[in-house]
Amino acid sequence: MVGSGQMNQKQSEVSLYGRCLFDTPWEDQGTAKLWISAAADWVQIGTWVSEQVGMEPRLGMENDQSVMFWEIEGDSFVNLVSDWAGQPKSELALSLSPELDLYVRGARLATVAIAARDVLAFAAGSGQEWLRVFMHCLDLADATNPDWEAWGGGQGTFVAAWIPAWSKEDLRVLRAVLGSVAQQVWPVNVGTAGQENQAKCAGLAMERWLWRCIDWHARQLLGPAGPAESARLSASPFRVRYRGEEETVHHWQSALAVKNTSEQRAFAADGWLLWRMIHETFQSSGWRKNLLCDRSGNGHYHLEFDLCPPGVQQKEDSGQLDWQLRFYVAHNVWSVRARLSEWWQQPGRTWRVGREWLVEPDSWFLPALQQAGQVAPEIAHSLQHKAPSAAQIGAQEVVHFLTETVPELLGQGFVVKFQDLQNVSLQDIRIRVRVGKTRRKVTLPSRNGVGERTGEGFFETNQLVEFDWTVAIAGKEISREEFENMVRQRTPFLELEGTWKLVPLEHLWEALQPLRQGNRGTTANLLSLTRSLLQVEAGMLGGAALEVELAPVAQGLREAWEGLLSHQQPPQVAIPLEFRGSLRSYQAEGLAWLVHLRRMGLGGVLADDMGLGKTVQVLAYLQYLKQQCLAQGPHLLLCPTSLVTNWRAEAGRFTPALKLYIHHGADRNNLDDNGLLPLDRELTKGCDVVLTTYATAVRDLDQLTAKAWDVVTIDEAQAIKNPDTKQAQAVLRLHSHHRLALTGTPVENRLEELWSILQFTTPEYLGSLAWFRHHFVEPIVSRGETRVAKQLHQVLQPVLLRRTKMDPDIRLELPDKWEVVEYAGLTTEQAALYQAVINRLFAGLNETVGPMSRRGRILTTLVRLKQVCDHPCLTSGGSADAGRSAKLRRLLDLLEEVVEEGEAALVFTQFRGMGEVVCSALERRFGWRPDFLHGGLSTGQRARMIEDFQTHVNSPPVLVLSLKAGGLGLNLTRANHVFHFDRWWNPAVEDQATDRAFRIGQVRDVQVHKFVCTGTLEERIDDLIRSKRALSATVVGQSEGWITEMDNESLRDLFSLDLPAALEEED
Incomplete structure (x- = not known):
């Protein structure tokens, strides 16, 4: 190739023209003609072109002008154009005319289709018109239209060729663009010699040119076929991909592999058998009339809506602050779109959108608008006007449109964009809770027989606090009254720094509900407020934050809440010196968590999976209390009868320094010589732990409630899952400083079981049973609200520790x-x-x-x-x-x-x-x-x-x-x-x-x-x-009663x- 540097500026500006003409038979390879104007430098330029095409030029006339021209065979033209397609235009010695450049673009698309393997092996009868063969291809893809007559029912002569499959949308889009440009650039009779009135012939000529290029390129890859090359052919991505009669397939493959298309490409075959194989491969292709023959853009364009807020669009007719929903036609693949207002200004029935000319696009976008109008009254109203291109939405209607109409439009496949409407960044949202002074409420003696926790803790149920809350968005603080007013008026918009922002009003309101429910105005029980804050934190969207601010008079609560928020990583605790054995890392964390709960004045549920060592963790905790002289009395441990032996053995193994007394058996009520019951006698001797069963506790409740226990631990706590049973009511009456529950299944059937266990360990933490059912059970079980389930999970985090065998760190220690x-x-x-x-x-x-x-x-x-x-x-x-x-x-x-x-x-x-x-x-x-x-x-x-x-x-x-x-x-x-x-x-x-x-x-x-x-x-x-x-x-399910x-x-x-x-x- 001669570079442009070898020719002067005037010569490099000379355009080379070209055209390829095909005869009527579909297998015709075509003849191409190249020419330059006679006014150009015939000597140097003509020499360069002659070197490219390999022949000398002739003189003639073209469009009533003297030209120098070359006539070459179709193969040579495809080869030449493909060579140009692989080079930047700047490296060509002279510029190509728009008509010739379009051939180059077509050859480039053919190479892309080849690389994507988006081609089909094809054959049709010799001598058929190309347009008829093209229409047969469209029929082949229709599984309900077995039109095999065109191939005949017996032996015949057929011509093999590779043609595009058009199964990939991006390739079909490029095809449509080239076809659209061809209608503007190529003359009416281009591509078909002797036929000037062929309908849409320019676009079809581009299709035929693409066929020609793809067939040529595929053959160059395959080369001549022969018995010795069967292995190479079978491995090629362009070989025939289906089975049939062996001789027919062999002849077909051979004809497809002929490298020079001037050679024999015909072969003899049974027409029906050949049609059957071709028909099968066309089913997965893109040969569909609605995909290849539609010029309105319906196949690769869609209707799009763009919502513009007030202050953004420039209105021509009024200064109203209504929102405007603009209508667009947008491309499915490329970032190309055009407003419908442009269409109504077109003088004819064609419209250029991007690089493509659409013909009568209103044939599909008007029905689409009517469909959208069935969902959106605003769009339906706009269709009453001539040339609809936008819909007006009143300021009071925007919220309904966004929350109700837009989801319906999206559900029907429409695209709705908020071009200039920005969501408030979640990182800019803060819920601020300000806690004021605290006081204690006056309490009356318990009348329900429920035992009390002795000692003081931060989270006592008679501790009252005053609080208030605000919402801060991007630095702009909104008071509780202002925010509630926004909710009542359903106006989730704020103008911040001159820009309208959309506030997740509904979500924030849902997240704030715990602060409004269960608390009396702006005064709350400290335990209830703590629970509410955990619920709010769980309900926040990612990035938004909850901030708790303590007034000077409430600074005493800081340690409590900081401790509460550190429940997942409590301060480490040294393993007691007299503890025989070692604790795994997660067991040591469990010990620290139990100590942390005691410091906070909270009971807890240790809900580790079966086999993870809940017994060992509790024994280590009791030994720790003894070592640190923190125990305020003996400890009481309740378990099912079947586990008494297990507890005794584990205590003897790990904590022999703890004096254990088993309060069980018939002799437990026999007085000794001093008139003492065994329980009293052992406590007098300094017993550390009393182990008994649930059944014994019910029978000996008077004895057990007469004692002030330090830690009351219940093992297999699901034994009290029904709060109305005697044993559940019995354990609630026990007096203790700290309460623990052990269970591998905090919830077996009903969430109320969880409430019953927590009512023992941390009374009122989950409210009353009626409150718990209303706020947690009904939303989670009856309505499946995952948001509420997440809130409950968050609320339980400080007082329930659960590790499973499937946890990554623990699973390493267990077999599968x-x-x-x-x-x-x-x-x-x-x-x-x-x-x-x-x-x-x-x-x-x-x-x-x-x-x-x-x-x-x-x-x-x-x-x-x-x-x-x-x-x-x-x-x-x-x-x-x-x-x-x-x-x-x-x-x-x-x-x-x-x-x-x-x-x-x-x-x-x-x-x-x-x-x-x-x-x-x-x-x-x-x-x-x-x-x-x-x-x-x-x-x-x-x-x-x-x-x-x-x-x-x-x-x-x-x-x-x-x-x-x-x-x-x-x-x-x-x-x-x-x-x-x-x-x-x-x-x-x-x-x-x-x-x-x-x-x-x-x-x-x-x-x-x-x-x-x-x-x-x-x-x-x-x-x-x-x-x-x-x-x-x-x-952490419902019983068979359902x-x-x-x-x-x-x-x-x-x-x-x-x-x-x-x-x-x-x-």
Whole structure:
């Protein structure tokens, strides 16, 4: 290529013209003509062009002017133009005319399509008109229009070619632009020799030129085909991508790979077979009439609305401060748009938008405006005027438009922009709460029998404070009265430094609600205000902040609130010297947290997962109090009977310096020689910790309430989840300085359980039960409000510490566990019994019965159905043979694999009778009978079973447990398989049972097997159990009572037996 530096300035300004003409047959390769004006320097310029095209020029006429011209073949022209397309215009020796430059742009698009592999292998009958072939291509993409006649039904001669696929929107957009420019630049008869009246021929000529360029480029990549090059062809991205008759495909591939298009590109093939293959590949292409033939812009433009606030737009007709919604036509890919007001000023039916000419675009944007007008009355009103280009929105209507109309417009796919309307930066929003003087309210003696916390703490319930709040936005402070007025008038706008800003009014108002609810005006109980501030903080959008300012008279509260906000990182505490053992890092943090709570005067719930060492953390805390001489009396610890042995052993191991007395057993009420009860005698001797059970505490409440305890700790605190039970009311009456609750499941079924536990540890922290239900339970459970769930989570942070085995730092110390559902069917006997139970239920429900009777029948049926799924003998008696239960047979088979691998397993069942059946079945299968740990055993018997199983002494590798008796506080890490033979309604209970094996100390992966009988209630309830986990995970589920509230039809759907799915084939 001769550079422009070799030619003078005058010569470099000479334009080279060019045109490519195609004959009627679609396979015609075309002939190109290049020319320059005779007025130019014919010698030097002509020589340069001749070198480019490889031939000498001739003289002739073009547009009534003498020209020097060259006629070249189509391949040569494509090659030449493609060469120019790869060079900057500045490097060309002479400028190209707009007409010729458009060929260069088309060649450039072809190379992009090739690089994107957006091409199709194609073939059509020889001699057909190109326009007819083009229309056939549009029909090929229509799966409902199998138009194969154009290819014929028998043997024929076809021509192969590569054509664009147009499957990518950005390539279709560029195609449309080139076609639009071609209509403006190319003459009417360009591209088609002898046809001057072809409709839209300039745009179609560009399409044909793109076909020509793509076919040429693809062939250059492939080269000639042959048997020796089959491997290279099959690896090429441009090979035929579908299967067919081998000979046809081979000839087609060969014709597609011909490098020189002047050579033979025709091949013989069966027309119907060829059409079938082509038709298949066109389905995923962009060959759609609405995408390729529409010139109005409907395919790649959309209607867009732009809302302009007052003071921004320059109004011509009035000085009103109405907001204006402007209408635009905007491009789907490029940042190009134009106002509709420009369209109405066009003299004709074409409109240039960016680089593209749109023809009759009102054919689609006017219907779109009418559709938008069905949502927005303002837009509908604008359509009543001639040439609608904007809608006026009154100042009082803007809020409704933004909050109601805009979301509907967005929902229907419209684009609405707020060009000059800025949202207030969240970093510029502050809620400021100013706390004034404090005072104590006068309290009367308790009449409800609730025990008191002795000693002083910051957060006493009789501490009252005065407060007020304001909202500061970008430095502009808005008083409480002003902000409430903005809310009443629904005007979430502020003009700040001459610019209108949108304030998240609704969100701020929701975030402020806790300060307005539960507090009497601007005076609040200190504990209630603390809770409200935590709720406000949780409700704030990211970046916005809550600021608490203390008046000089309230500076005494600073330490309290700073301590409260540091609940996640309390000051470190040295591990007591007389504590035998070590604490993991998270356990040391738990010790520090307990000490921190005591300093703040707050009780707390230690809610770590089962197996993370809650017992050890509490023992370390009690030892710390003794070492620091902080204990104000003995400590009281309550737990279920099954955990007494565990607490005694752990205390002896880790804190032998603590004197422990177990207040349990029949001799606890026997007087000694001095007339003292054992409890009094041990306290007189300096006992540090009294350990008792919930049941004993209820019976000996008078003794226990007569003492002033330092720390009262309740283990497995879900035992008081129902505040109306005797044991819940009993523990509330205990007098203490500090209260702690331990539980791995703060919420098993209902959020009210959480309130009951917190009412013990920190009375009134969650308000009254009615208040808690109104402000937390109903929004979270009934309405699923995640915002309120987040607030509750934040409120609980200071007084509830929960770590799980899935926490990254803790998970490193535990093996993985995974769950698998083991499906079993029903025997014929089981299926018959199952159906009989259902029939009896609905026969009874059809009778007129009261609500309580109806609930009782339903709950009884639930139990019966689970028993039938377990084994028929549980309901109808008879033999306990495993052959009567498909589920039992499945369990035995799985346990056989466990035993063979030298592993161990726990088997949980909620029915004692089923536990005995499992033990007998295992004895018949393996020759040994496993232990069965259930509620009917004494504490000593349970301890022996657990010790034997853990130490492998006289113990088979399987331990059977009842779900309730074996689901609390036991370490059974020998097992790495857990089988839930029958299912509980509550996932938290199942997880507790699983955690007997999945605890610290476990060195192997734990596999959890959950049995489900297909086609039965168990299969349907399995899905319900999984979904029920969400509530517990959100804030720390409802009991099976919800089933009893179903109508009969819903019950029938839940209980019904899907016999084909349930019945298991029997030998």
